[in-house]
Amino acid sequence: MSARPDASAKRTGPRERGGIPSRRAKDAIARKTTAKIEKLAESVLKTVAGGKNPFLDIPVRSLANVSWSEKRRLVELGNQRQKRYFFNVSMAKKFMQTFLVSEACKELIESGKTTSIRDLYYVAKHTIGDTRQNTFEEQDESDPIIEDLEVTLDALREELHLFAARKGSMVGPITITDSGDTIDLRRMGSGGWAVPSIVEANVINFRRHEARYVLLIEKDAVWTRFNEDKYWKRNQCIIVQGGGQPPRGVRRLVHRLHHELELPVYVLVDNDPWGFYIYSVMKQGSINLAYESMRMAVPDARFVGLSSFDKDKYEIPSNVSIKMDDGDNNRAKQMLAYPWFKKAQWQREIQEMVRSGQKFELEALSRRGISFITEEYLPKKLKDRDWLE
Amino acid sequence: MAKAATARKTVPPAKKGRKVDRPQLALFEDAARKAGPGKGAPAKAKPAPRADAAKTPAVKAPAAKAPAAKEPPGKPAARPEGKPEGPRVTAESLAQKQREISVSEFFVKNRHLLGFDNPSKALLTTIKEAVDNSLDACEEAGLLPELHVEVHDLALEAKKGNAELTKGEGRFVVVVQDNGPGIVKTQVPKIFGKLLYGSKFHRLKQARGQQGIGISAAAMYGQLTTGKPIRVTSRVGKGKAAHVFDIQLDTRKNEPVVTHDETLPQWHQEHGTRVELEIVANWQQGQRFVNRYVEHTALANPHAAIHYTRPVGAAQRANADRPGNETLTFPRATTELPKEAVEIRPHPHGVELGALMLMAQESKSHDVRGFLHTAFSRVSAQSADEILARVPWAKKTVRPREVGAHRAMAEELHKAIADTRLMSPPTNCLSPIGDELMRKGLVSFLNVIESEGEGGDENAQLDLDSAGMKPARKAGKSAAGKRPAEPSAQPSIPDAPPEDGVEKIKGHNYFIATVTRSPKVYRGNPFQVEVGLAYGGSWPADKTIELFRFANRVPLLFQRGACGITDAVVRTDWRNYLLSQPKGSLPVGPMALLVHIASVWVPFTSESKEAVAHYPDITKEIQLAAQECGRKLATFIRKRKAADYQAQRRSIFELYIEEVAAAIGKITGRKPGPIKREFLQVAHKVTAAEMKEEQKAMELEAREARQRAKARSAAEEA
Structure with a gap:
């Protein structure tokens, strides 16, 4: 969940120290995840090279696309997907943000570090050009982007080397x-x-x-x-x-x-x-x-x-x-x-x-x-x- | 001066005009005969009262002679005994008090009817009457008007300008000087010293003045309030001497009295007229009207140059040319004279029964057919026959005089005229400002307004500084689009090409649209409506629009609410044209709307000519013109909205492309430069395609709006 962490949450997250037996497995997961991110970026480049409006195909995460499976007694995500175009005034910013987050995650994975979603917000936040606009104004903007990325890449948060605020x-x-x-x-x-x-x-x-x-x-x-x-x-x-x-x-x-x-x-x-x-x-x-x-x-x-x-x-x-x-x-x-x-x-x-x-x-x-x-x-x-x- | 036109006309031009002038009111005929042969008006004027005393008893005379019971001194004595006997008043005693009232007496008592309600309004009316006459005269003579309008604060100037402006009422001198044809010496006293004496009343021709009351009323007002006569200097041409007259009005008889008559060997102008009046006025309150009047006159008369001198107190000395006052110059925006307004004969459909009888009586034609043919416009020999075919007495030859004498016959003829289809009156007699000049006028007017600074109200009107005035001409040229763009305050669209109809004035963009309707007719009088609007710039967006009303190029400043023009603008549904409009009022938005009615006879609601009467034919025309202008405006607003939107989104995309290219570059290990270029290429393609689509949508919307408007106006007509 995306609640803002308190000060204690800024401690470094769980590190690979203890996970010695699973280290190789972890590397495999990391490679798989970075490959997914790269594939996403390449697909956008291809669309642009073809002179078309680039987009991200994101599963819809709203009540409309959620169903309750009586059989499994679970709330399940449906098949609806939404295209997030870059050349669309209302989507352009989110499109850009998705790639900023992707890039930050890829860097995290490659350096083998894990960080909080609040930390990621700060990593990806900067002012655009010489405007007064920031890439992200609030953490409320970056959190849903992370969730979007999770579903788009079909990668878990931990596979992106992110964690939420510690609570409980x-x-x-x-x-x-x-x-x-x-x-x-x-x-x-x-x-x-x-x-x-x-x-x-x-x-x-x-x-x-x-x-x-x-x-x-x-x-x-x-x-x-x-x-x-x-x-x-x-x-x-x-x-x-x-x-x-x-x-x-x-x-x-x-x-x-x-x-x-x-x-x-x-x-x-x-x-x-x-x-x-x-x-x-x-x-x-x-x-x-x-x-x-x-x-x-x-x-x-x-x-x-x-x-x-x-x-x-x-x-x-x-x-x-x-x-x-x-x-x-x-x-x-x-x-x-x-x-x-x-x-x-x-x-x-x-x-x-x-x-x-x-x-x-x-x-x-x-x-x-x-x-x-x-x-x-x-x-x-x-x-x-x-x-x- | 306008009244000079008659005088001038006696020399070369149209004789038609004189013919129409003939049937004058007895009052004029009398006066003209008396004043005509006399060599000097002053000599004539003095004995006049005594000679007239018998015919029309003066106030003093009856008081002394009449033994009537009602006289104050006689009354107390007569009462005690005479009380029961007989009526208090007899027809005879009443008859002794019944006497003719002169127009001037009437207007002394009712000066508000002429616009002299109070000292601040009187100041404006005085200037207005003089300026109207000057412009009329110049145009009739085919001269480009060069006007000097001066207001002098006597108290301020007496202190060598080292004082503040007179607060409240005070003595002011108004000077109006033109380069018109001048006035023939013998006519001067009557023109300025007699009410209802003029050249314009008896003809149908588009002019500013109508009745021949204005300037003499101003003279009368000056005389009443300060006791000073009006001073007129006039010269009719090179080689002729200039004359100076001081003229007073004998209000009881409506006759001029010349108190000073001098021939000037030298005058600085070849021809022209200069009028000086001393009046009690209130500059403090009246200045904004005067300023407005001068500005608007310049707006509606782009062919005139106006030098406007006004008092300035010590506090505003910075701008003063000399102690006590400053001069502003409104340069002319064009050297092209307006099309000459042609005089026309009345159209039979506009004539009322009484007028028809009067005309018939005075006709010199041998029969009614000839009378109809010569006295009216658009009655050919054939259509005269058509009219007469509907009249029972047409078989025999009837003299027009007979028709004039017999009501029944006249009525039959009047009805026959109404039943006959006739061509509309000729409309070439009108002289509209015209689309192009209206635009030029607006541009140069906006230049003045822009240099006034913020505020726009009473105080701001004071700051019409001369510094801002002079570049007006240059800016006028920039209308052609040649002046390099100034560093503007809005950097958002740096190199946007000037849009159609947009004028850049002092860093503000104004959209200007003008519409000149084709001439139409009301009550047999041709008229023509013009509407111009200036949208955007520094007009406040959250206030009611500025409505500038003009009639025959004269700005109407008062009684906005009572005016047919206002009514027509209010009844136009401006929401169709993307302005907001509270129900039953003027629209709200950053706009000034100029409405001009040109007509041979503008129907005013009163002699002070402040509001146009509500003739449905006229208001409908104004509405149509406003709608036409409105459509142009709506197109512009839509276009600009779309352009703003496009610019905004393009800049958004450009910003984000930078970010996306950098991120994708890092992810894929490529250089961001080429990625960015590819994105930009798509950007242009996508936005262009979308723009086309939006344009289509917008056009559709506009068409629907037009259809809605058409349907609505059709419904209203029904």
Whole structure:
């Protein structure tokens, strides 16, 4: 995801240090990726030499070109493609930007370095000629270009040697290796292990573990409660938080934990449209990154709260609720229309939220006691199998 | 001076003119007879009041003689006893008070009708009347007008110019001097000292003046406010002496009184007339009108050179030529005189019943057929027969005088005329400014405006500096497109070729379009409409357009709202021509619109000639002309928009090509130079193709707009 990183994110990304065994494989990937970039540039040159308006053929990354596969229970990218012409006033700038990013990525790959997408923004940003125009004005301009390039080249972000802002932390009864360093996630203190942006097998590997499931928590504050209460120790689970909408690293890691270690995934989020959407992204992928759903989504992920009906079940007083605003209501209405929310239980869930006009944060449960969520709420939910899928 | 025309005409030209002059109002005939034989007007004028006293009792006379009950001194005594007996007023007593009112008395009381409402307006009206006459006279004599218009602030000049301008009302001297044919000595007193005396009222010919009121009214105003007579200097030609007259008006009798008569052995001009008037005026408030009037007169009369001298206070001394005032020169934009306006006979379709009777009475023809044929235009012998075929009494020979005397007969003839199809009146009598000269006038006018600086309102009008005035002529030539482009303020399109109709004036591009309609007729009077517009440049884009109204080349400055011209412009749908237009008002945009009506008889709403009456025939013509101009404007705006867009996108592409070529060069390991060239080649190809397509789309749009406009105007007519 493209959120702006904080200062800590500027540390050098994971380096090849630990990936000694996969070094050759990595070189092969790098060569393949640079070849793709070169091919793109050559095709443009050919078109121009032929006296035609050069273009880039980019798969459309919008709701219109996204479909929900009932069979695979995933949000998938369709076949629509859009031509981005250079000689078109509204597309010219983006066309130019795509090649600036391509060039920067190629250089990164060839020098074997990895950098953040914010860093790339600065690398590619400069003033055009003697105008006051910059190649990029904001990072908001370069981020989508990177995503465009990913889909156009059919190359993953990490293959372009880019990573997003680091966000999210994890603890649990598991030992991993990260860039060659062995890390025991049982001994991570109060802060936990920071989940890097790139978590592919050449960087992260799982070793010994005795976890029974993975619990993804929406926000840091609630995750801290779970860590302090040693919930993961008592219940033999891995707890992860993604600071709101989880970044790619967290989603990819959860995906790997689920598939490689066969751990069920539970999602604990606020009772609001935003929280529901986080669950849905974890479960079937996002519209924007639909082309990566296969590598990130966990269709079996279960929603353990906060449900719209929990306020009665767990006697949460209405004075800790927040009023739904117009934005919430609109979002809820949109979600009612998404095919992956068409299940009756989800319709009921969302409709109840709209009907009551109330939303609840996870912290609202603290009204019943500071550790109510770790000692009563979640254990009861899991015991009663009171979740949604 | 214009009135001089009659005087001048007596020497060589057209005798037709004199014939029409004959049927004059009794008032004139009288005056002319009295003043005519007398050698010196002053001698005649003095005894006159006494001699007339019996016929038309003067105010004093009845007061002394009449024993009537209403007299103030008599009344108190008579009342107590006489109260119940008899009526308070008898027909006899009333009859003693009933007396003729002279035009001058009438206008003394109603001077607002002539444009002398207040001192600031009076200043303008005075100048205007004198300038109108001067221009008329010069044109009739076939001379290129060279005018001097001067306004002197007496208080300021008394202090040797080391003071500020007079605030509010004060004494001013207005001087207007021309190089016209001059005025015959004997005519001078009547022309300047008698209301409704002139050469232009009784004829149908396009001229600035009409009634013969203007200049004498100004003289009367000066006399009323300052007590000073009007001073006229005139010389009719080489070898003739110049004469100076001081003339006063006897308002009770509408007669001139010459108080000073001198022959000058030397005068600096071979021929011409100089008029000096001292009046109470308000320069502070009136100056913007005067400035505007002079500017606009120069605009509508590109063949005239005008030297304009006006007061300047100590604060603006920088520009002053001499203490107290400065002179600006409006050079002539052409040395070609306007086509001479020809005098015509009235067209029968424009004649009203009363007028027809009057004409018939005065006709010298033996029969009605001859009367119709000679008194009117466009009545051939054949069409006269056609008319008479519709009249029951036509069998026998009828004298025109009979028709004049019998209402019924006249009515039958009038109806017959209306029922007969006749050729439209001749239109060669009109003298429009013409497309080319209107453009030249606009260019040289814009040069003046441009040098005025920003603001454009009252204060800015002050800054019409002489420095900016002189290059006007040069710029006029640049209209031909030869002057190298000045370093302009907009570098965006560096070497754009001058577009069709665009004039570059002081670094601003103006689009100028002009339309001269063919002559048309209203009420039997031929008229012709011209419209010119100047778009863009430094006109403010967010304000209502400037509307310059002209009638027979005279700028109309007041009563904009009441004027038929304004009405016609408002009723034109300018949104078709890509200007915004709030409902029921003038359009908004960076534009000045010039509307000129030339006619042998411009129908004004009042004697002060400030607004044109709403004749549907006229307003329709104005609308059509405005639409025609508007279409030219819309084409220009569309073209320019497309050009701007093209230039903008081309520059975008050029910038980006640089970047793309560098990036692709690095990726592929090639030199960016050749890549860039290939891209540029495609750029030209692509944009040219797109431009063609856009042009097509634009033309289509324009055609649709035209059709819409046509449909709308058709609907309006229906």
